Amino acid sequence: MNYIYHIFILINIYSILALSLNLLVGYTGLLSIAHAAFYGIGAYITTLFMANFMLGFIPALIFGCLGATVLSLIIAFASLRFRGDYFVLASLAFQIIVYTILYNWIDFTRGPYGIPGIPKPAIFGIEITSLPAFFLFSLIITVIVLGLLYWLLHAPFGRVLQAIRDDELAAVALGKNVTSFKIKSFLVASGVAAIAGAIYATYVTYIDPTSFDLDESILLVSMVIVGGTGNVKGPLVGVLMLILLPEALRFLSIPDTFAAQLRLIIYGFLLIIMMQLRPQGIAGKYQFE
Amino acid sequence: MLAQFIINGLIEGSLYALMAFGFGLVYHSTRIFHIAHGAIYTSSAYFLYLFFIIMHIHLVLSIILSLICTCFIGLAIQMFVYNPVLKKQPNLLILFISSLGAYIILINLIVLLFGNETKILLTDIEPIIQLGDLIIIRIQLVQFTVSLIIILTAIVVLKNNRFGYLIQALADDQQLLSVLGINIKNMRLLVIAIGSVFAGCAALLKSLDVGMDPYIGMDMLLTSAVAVIIGGVGNYVGAVFSAVALGILQSLIVWQTSAHWEIAITFVVLLLILFIRPYGLFSPKRRAEEI
Amino acid sequence: MATLELQHISKSFDGLKAIDDLSIRFERGSVTSLIGPNGAGKTTLLNLVSGLISPDSGKILYNNQKLNGLAPWQRADRGFGRLWQDVRIFQNLTVLDNILLARKNHPGELIFKNIYQLNCIKQFEKENIEHANRWLEFVGLNKKQQTLARDLSYGQQKMLAFARLLNNDANVLLLDEPTSGVHPRFVEKIIDLIRNIAKNGKTIIIIEHNFNVVAQISHTICLMIKGRIELQDNPNKVAQSLLLKEVYLGI
Ligand SMILES: Nc1ncnc2c1ncn2[C@@H]1O[C@H](COP(=O)(O)OP(=O)(O)OP(=O)(O)O)[C@@H](O)[C@H]1O
Ligand SMILES: [Mg+2]
Numbered sequence: 045m046n047y048i049y050h051i052f053i054l055i056n057i058y059s060i061l062a063l064s065l066n067l068l069v070g071y072t073g074l075l076s077i078a079h080a081a082f083y084g085i086g087a088y089i090t091t092l093f094m095a096n097f098m099l100g101f102i103p104a105l106i107f108g109c110l111g112a113t114v115l116s117l118i119i120a121f122a123s124l125r126f127r128g129d130y131f132v133l134a135s136l137a138f139q140i141i142v143y144t145i146l147y148n149w150i151d152f153t154r155g156p157y158g159i160p161g162i163p164k165p166a167i168f169g170i171e172i173t174s175l176p177a178f179f180l181f182s183l184i185i186t187v188i189v190l191g192l193l194y195w196l197l198h199a200p201f202g203r204v205l206q207a208i209r210d211d212e213l214a215a216v217a218l219g220k221n222v223t224s225f226k227i228k229s230f231l232v233a234s235g236v237a238a239i240a241g242a243i244y245a246t247y248v249t250y251i252d253p254t255s256f257d258l259d260e261s262i263l264l265v266s267m268v269i270v271g272g273t274g275n276v277k278g279p280l281v282g283v284l285m286l287i288l289l290p291e292a293l294r295f296l297s298i299p300d301t302f303a304a305q306l307r308l309i310i311y312g313f314l315l316i317i318m319m320q321l322r323p324q325g326i327a328g329k330y331q332f333e
Numbered sequence: 334m335l336a337q338f339i340i341n342g343l344i345e346g347s348l349y350a351l352m353a354f355g356f357g358l359v360y361h362s363t364r365i366f367h368i369a370h371g372a373i374y375t376s377s378a379y380f381l382y383l384f385f386i387i388m389h390i391h392l393v394l395s396i397i398l399s400l401i402c403t404c405f406i407g408l409a410i411q412m413f414v415y416n417p418v419l420k421k422q423p424n425l426l427i428l429f430i431s432s433l434g435a436y437i438i439l440i441n442l443i444v445l446l447f448g449n450e451t452k453i454l455l456t457d458i459e460p461i462i463q464l465g466d467l468i469i470i471r472i473q474l475v476q477f478t479v480s481l482i483i484i485l486t487a488i489v490v491l492k493n494n495r496f497g498y499l500i501q502a503l504a505d506d507q508q509l510l511s512v513l514g515i516n517i518k519n520m521r522l523l524v525i526a527i528g529s530v531f532a533g534c535a536a537l538l539k540s541l542d543v544g545m546d547p548y549i550g551m552d553m554l555l556t557s558a559v560a561v562i563i564g565g566v567g568n569y570v571g572a573v574f575s576a577v578a579l580g581i582l583q584s585l586i587v588w589q590t591s592a593h594w595e596i597a598i599t600f601v602v603l604l605l606i607l608f609i610r611p612y613g614l615f616s617p618k619r620r621a622e623e624i
Numbered sequence: 625m626a627t628l629e630l631q632h633i634s635k636s637f638d639g640l641k642a643i644d645d646l647s648i649r650f651e652r653g654s655v656t657s658l659i660g661p662n663g664a665g666k667t668t669l670l671n672l673v674s675g676l677i678s679p680d681s682g683k684i685l686y687n688n689q690k691l692n693g694l695a696p697w698q699r700a701d702r703g704f705g706r707l708w709q710d711v712r713i714f715q716n717l718t719v720l721d722n723i724l725l726a727r728k729n730h731p732g733e734l735i736f737k738n739i740y741q742l743n744c745i746k747q748f749e750k751e752n753i754e755h756a757n758r759w760l761e762f763v764g765l766n767k768k769q770q771t772l773a774r775d776l777s778y779g780q781q782k783m784l785a786f787a788r789l790l791n792n793d794a795n796v797l798l799l800d801e802p803t804s805g806v807h808p809r810f811v812e813k814i815i816d817l818i819r820n821i822a823k824n825g826k827t828i829i830i831i832e833h834n835f836n837v838v839a840q841i842s843h844t845i846c847l848m849i850k851g852r853i854e855l856q857d858n859p860n861k862v863a864q865s866l867l868l869k870e871v872y873l874g875i
Pocket of ligand 1: 640
């Protein structure tokens with residue numbers, strides 16, 4: 045039963061990540077390979093404020109979100125200047141720089157040793173320690189966050205993002221301030237990713253840089269792309285598939301050492317096959333232009 | 334000390350240059366952000382491990398066999414990963430994601446087959462050449478000389494030969510190729526084969542020195558991709574010089590700080606240069622309607 | 625009198641003079657056509673007015689205010705609307721969304737208003753949909769509301785672009801070849817449409833190769849050659865000019 049809770053908490057965390065990444069990839073049309081960086085920034089800053097300054101979960105989370113959104117301005121600025129593969133490269137650069145900082149800035153992050161003993165979150169004085177409670181806690185946050193995102197993406201705001209994705213110039217000529225919309229989409233996406241980071245940090249109670257490396261970013265992009273871009277359903281399908289896949293492998297009693305690689309190999313094949321057969325993903329709407 | 338680190342950087346840079354040349358060929362002519370190039374690099378090192386260490390084949394023969402196999406990996410990627418996409422929907426991001434898929438598959442296959450640990454090819458201690466205060470290990474000399482020869486040959490061939498012209502045509506005027514009666518598909522295969530051999534050479538030279546693990550390809554790829562973009566896509570001499578400059582820069586960073594900052598600094602350089610020259614250092618500005 | 629005025633505008637691309645010391649005035653409520661051979665600089669002129677490119681020298685004035693330096697979206701905000709030579713509709717959005725989007729100053733495009741001004745947004749969107757439906761009917765696409773724009777025929781896409789422009793509520797309309805590739809049945813419609821819009825006091829600048837269309841709708845015709853306006857007159861006079869024949873028929 046604990047195991048089921050664990051899986052569901054992971055699904056919650058990754059749903060937040062995938063949907064916020066889809067805001068960039070599938071709506072604004074920016075293939076960003078830096079999402080794990082924002083996830084990590086959120087996790088680290090929240091942890092720092094909880095562990096060092098003894099703040100509660102929510103205030104610490106607010107700092108985490110603020111940190112991630114402020115740093116996202118760098119890559120938002122890049123998105124204004126570069127498009128296509130140059131933007132991908134710029135986001136990759138950001139990911140790698142953030143990872144390197146997390147890894148080397150020992151005073152702040154303890155580098156490769158990671159930060160252990162992160163306190164469990166407490167809401168209204170109730171400490172969330174048991175697994176079922178944490179599941180409920182993460183579920184509530186996820187539902188709120190996904191609900192807000194869904195709402196925003198279906199509002200005229202989301203419509204403008206899609207227009208920018210399809211034809212930036214035409215959107216500009218209709219009077220849309222593309223610069224501001226791109227920046228806003230980064231602010232929202234990175235702030236939301238930071239929330240996932242805070243949940244993760246307080247769930248595992250230990251973080252180190254390897255949870256937020258390039259591979260993690262690639263995994264997130266894979267989820268969105270395999271599941272489908274440009275709507276809300278697609279990334280969720282992707283999350284379910286890519287989270288449940290390793291568990292399925294476990295039930296086929298494939299040894300653990302083997303399963304980790306097998307899982308990644310299957311992701312790789314999925315990416316290639318999807319790109320050839322259904323570039324918009326399994327349940328997606330938009331395919332890259 | 335400074336001179337020593339510059340020399341080390343220069344030698345490392347010559348390997349980057351080799352890698353960048355291969356990446357640049359593919360990226361320039363097909364615009365595929367060929368991230369799988371990193372996996373091709375890694376596979377090449379492991380082929381050598383397979384032939385030389387596991388199968389005890391003579392080193393020279395092992396090297397040749399490895400390069401041939403590397404070449405086939407490149408061809409397979411072109412045929413089964415890129416061509417189907419190019420045929421249906423030649424789109425940069427779709428190609429990039431496909432390439433990423435190929436990278437993930439290859440690297441994890443390597444982990445499955447050979448494990449995660451570092452593998453060493455040559456266990457003997459290499460002779461040292463002392464030049465005043467400078468120390469150069471024999472294998473470093475080999476690395477530098479071989480890369481230099483290959484790169485110079487390649488530049489001469491590209492500059493003075495129909496081939497260079499055809500690469501350019503593949504990049505921006507494919508109709509010209511069909512008029513000349515050249516099969517575009519074969520041309521692409523040729524390009525990726527050559528690119529893969531370049532990656533293979535870099536990998537073999539490097540792994541003979543320091544061995545290998547499954548993740549060596551990524552840093553190598555990233556640095557050389559940065560070199561290609563800083564140097565200007567299609568400007569091979571520019572890419573070679575940028576690669577060498579990055580090699581030296583990284584070596585100096587290793588000297589001054591801990592080793593883990595090197596890739597990050599490389600990317601800081603990339604970002605700075607991209608921000609100063611948004612369209613790359615040498616590529617012309619695009620038409621307003623496309624901006 | 626609201627006018628758009630270009631004063632001594634020049635623009636070159638890599639040494640090629642696309643616009644060469646060009647001055648012109650567009651009066652409110654007038655229809656001005658730009659004609660001329662390919663590469664004459666007609667589209668470039670519209671790009672300069674919409675602000676996608678900036679002139680090497682010269683001033684652009686709208687109601688005596690300088691436009692130079694304003695971003696394209698700011699110009700759009702001041703009432704410049706554009707119909708593109710290559711349609712540029714939003715391919716992955718539905719027909720209806722394409723049009724809804726064009727509405728300016730939509731409160732629903734601001735993130736936080738979506739949280740505390742929901743009613744206002746709902747009301748706005750309701751009106752927006754009503755307008756959009758009217759325009760859709762107007763261009764004959766009302767049955768295709770939920771179709772993806774990419775699935776429309778070229779002619780239909782052109783009409784969609786028109787409807788989008790209408791919902792954008794612009795005062796100065798920059799139309800780049802609105803009838804090219806359109807079914808003759810629609811051409812009549814477009815002509816009527818343009819006349820109607822002009823009657824409502826909007827300024828129209830139109831690039832058009834079909835001289836019949838031009839003659840029917842314009843008050844003024846400008847013949848552009850190599851970045852200059854070589855001839856500017858009413859349709860009758862232009863039709864009789866030798867220069868026009870020279871350019872069009874190669875006499
Ligand atoms: N952004 C740009 N960069 C470089 N050259 C350009 C750019 N825009 C236009 N040109 C060049 O300027 C000249 C004028 O082009 P323009 O598109 O304005 O012609 P046009 O009159 O609209 O022709 P057509 O009837 O073919 O549409 C052409 O030679 C074109 O190649
Ligand atoms: Mg034109």
